[in-house]
Amino acid sequence: MEKKHRLWVSGFFLFVLFVSPALAETPAGGATADSHAWWFWPMILLIVTFIMGVFAVLGGVGGGVLFVPIISGFFPFHLDFVRGTGLLVALSGALAAGPGLLKMNLASLRLAIPVALIASTCAIFGAMVGLALPTNVIQISLGGTIIGICVLMLTAKKSVLPDVPQADRLSTALRIYGVYQEGSTGQIIDWKIHRTPLGLCLFIIIGVMAGMFGLGAGWANVPVLNLVMGAPLKISVATSKFLLSITDTSAAWVYMNKGCVIPLMVVPSLVGIMLGSLVGVHLLKIAKPTFIRWMVIAILAFAGVKALLKGLGI
């Protein structure tokens, strides 16, 4: 079974590395005629985003963080449209998961509301900056950010139940605490958070980056909620996912109002990622997550380097 999965992963890797760039004859940044039929690129997008959706779930990352660097690096779409689509991809994933997580009381609305207010406001600012800066500057910054995300994924530890000796004054005033039942053990776990002011300050940066690059921000939300603010891992992951439905909404509107949304790119991407995520959830039971996570990091690193080189004109 493990060999079968490695083949899948390798197949995806090879497809991204060799097939897509070979097909993408048009360099992003200039308008040239595409010799393919109109349905060709949307179809490729559907297939790639489907595979991306599978690996996003198995690799424990959001769709948006894979979508923007890979699609902007290997497809003939301009970064403006890729970022607009990327935000909608991340948003739709969050909208699909959010209601269930809220109902199960794993995502905490009380935790999300103040965090979302800061992140979504800053995401608007990030989107404005991202749309105002020259494309090559954004490409270079995106490449650097993606490589940074890889480092974060490789080095950041996770704490299932962080030790929070005492809730800070702000979180106490906001009554950010809760209780949930650990499904695997049946244990009832009380949780509270600390270092709330620091955590909220970090969401300023997260919001700006989410808006500027069109990335979902789960890769940053979870470490801040879990390691800095001390929310249990399950609460952090669930609240982060729900949080994207608000953060990405504000940035998505800026991109949409600017005209960075082409339905022929958006719909295949949304459908592909959503279907892929559904398959990924089923494969999660039998997959070897460590190997897939390594592959996802490798693909992201490659896409990050590619974005850097593209931005530098190399």
Next chain:
Amino acid sequence: MDETPELSLKASPEQLLYARILEKGMFIGLICLLVTFAIYTFGIMKPYVSLDRVSCCWAMNVTDYLHQENIKSGWAWLGMLKYGDFINFIGIAILAGVSIFCYLAIVPVLIKNKDRIYVVLALLEAIVLSIAASGLIAVGH
């Protein structure tokens, strides 16, 4: 200080209300998006930018794309709903807009619970998202 007596395994009423509206909005938006996309790609409604031309447009930056195709940004798409490509924006707008309704819907519950700080935070968030949606924020290359 012991908050435990207030805690419950069940989600709060405002959280459940938020979840219900979000779920409905997500389904309506998604169905709308799929139906309008089918109308667009099967040619049931004529697109403003023909399908063959779109592939020539997505490689250029957004400013050039809008200029070349003479498309106005912001909410101008509402006036172009007779075209197959622009009807797709209905579903996208529902997906992007549902959170605003969720926030507004929980305000009465929060007021009832005398949760003043969260009333203010929820209203502020609704205002922030509405400003983003309004198109008042204009930027460009």
